[in-house]
Amino acid sequence: MEQVIVRTGRDGHPTAVLRDGRQWDVAAQPVRWYERINWWEVHRRMPRGAAGVDVEVLQLQVRLGRNRNSALTTMVLERDGLGGGWRLRGEIADAA
Secondary structure, three states: OEEEEEEEOOOOOEEEEEEOOEEEEEOOOOEEEEEEOOHHHOOOOOOOOOOOOEEEEEEEEEEEEOOOOOOOEEEEEEEOOOOOOEEEEEEEEOOO
16 A cells, blocks of 8 residues: 555644645545454464554545645545554545
8 A cells, every 4th residue: 555644733633645746635524434454364463563453544535736626536544553654545536
């Protein structure tokens, strides 16, 4: 999965995603949830430093830069449990 940078406001909510040198501004209220992961399918032992068995997921509606005419894209991000950063799980360009 591709690493991305999530910028947040003072309240901790995501405001933008930096990906491939481009900034995608958050255009709608983010959706956050947690998923149970089957670490044993990937590792023989639970990874050292892993905070638990859940992974944080963010779904964001974003548009390229501050261009209000830019089409909305839905990005699904997954928190990297070891490094604390974010990875792009998938994206869908919304139809206008």
